[in-house]
Amino acid sequence: GRPYPAVMSLGLAVFYVVHVLVFLKKRLADRALLVALIALAGVFTTWTLPLILEKESLTISLSLLAFMFLWLGRKLNSNFLENLGHVVYCVVFFRLLYWDIPRNFTLTHHPTEPISVYWEHMVGRLWTFGISIASVIGGFYIQKSRVEPAGGALISAENNTPQLVGRSVAGGAFYWFALLFMFLFAHLELNAMFMYFSEFRLPVLTVLWCAMGFYFFARYLAGETQDKIALYAMSVFLFVAVLKVFVFDLASWRFCDRLVYDVEYSFLYAGSRLLDFGVLIAMFLVVWQVIGVRRNDRVIASAFGYGSLF
Numbered sequence: 001g002r003p004y005p006a007v008m009s010l011g012l013a014v015f016y017v018v019h020v021l022v023f024l025k026k027r028l029a030d031r032a033l034l035v036a037l038i039a040l041a042g043v044f045t046t047w048t049l050p051l052i053l054e055k056e057s058l059t060i061s062l063s064l065l066a067f068m069f070l071w072l073g074r075k076l077n078s079n080f081l082e083n084l085g086h087v088v089y090c091v092v093f094f095r096l097l098y099w100d101i102p103r104n105f106t107l108t109h110h111p112t113e114p115i116s117v118y119w120e121h122m123v124g125r126l127w128t129f130g131i132s133i134a135s136v137i138g139g140f141y142i143q144k145s146r147v148e149p150a151g152g153a154l155i156s157a158e159n160n161t162p163q164l165v166g167r168s169v170a171g172g173a174f175y176w177f178a179l180l181f182m183f184l185f186a187h188l189e190l191n192a193m194f195m196y197f198s199e200f201r202l203p204v205l206t207v208l209w210c211a212m213g214f215y216f217f218a219r220y221l222a223g224e225t226q227d228k229i230a231l232y233a234m235s236v237f238l239f240v241a242v243l244k245v246f247v248f249d250l251a252s253w254r255f256c257d258r259l260v261y262d263v264e265y266s267f268l269y270a271g272s273r274l275l276d277f278g279v280l281i282a283m284f285l286v287v288w289q290v291i292g293v294r295r296n297d298r299v300i301a302s303a304f305g306y307g308s309l310f
Helices: 006-025 031-052 055-076 079-104 115-144 167-193 198-222 229-252 267-295 298-309
Strands: none
Touching: 006 031, 031 055, 031 079, 055 079, 055 115, 079 115, 079 167, 115 167, 167 198, 198 229, 198 267, 229 267, 267 298
């Protein structure tokens, strides 16, 4: 049982880390040997985690380990450690998307547990996903920084290995994964939370989609992206929000062929519908006004203006 099987793997990890430190201290020139020692140290360190930790903590540990490899790679000027960090981050991405999210979230609209149990589970999810996302954001800033190792590179050029992924490409991947995964986590968490307040569950999700659209709209106005990528991203989020309202939200209010909501009238539901449509109308009006005035782009402004009227 845990944690005793980890004693051997942890001892081997320390064994190879000491070898790497001695190698660097003596400034030996042997790339194959140095890469082998670093790889063995990384393998046994990574292998220790599932042996010593419960499965719920493994994603957190892997994300912190990936950040450590990336940070050490920059400090030591070791492309191999940076590549190893990228590989572990890919494992983290896979676990988050295909293991942790399906295990932690359900799409049922009728919660079977009391809300006190939900709050307890939510704290656990915030802990797991929050630390993992923070690690990815840290990786983004490490790839973005251009600071050279203090005191010169500890690993010389002849001992270094090629970079598998350029830092700009890796930084872009970290940025988009962190941003879109934060949105996905917020979407699933809000969906679970507002199952207990079903009247506002779908409108709150519309607000979230519009908030992401507004974020990209602000990036577009700030000129921080090229080729209008931010404008296209904003348009996608707003289009999906509109599609969601007409496909899912209207159906939940039993919109029928007589062009009415076939439910008993309630001011609470009327308020939720006002929020649902209102946030979209307001967002379209803001884009129409700002783009028409600041960027003088009549075509795009007209599309959003008429979209608001529609």
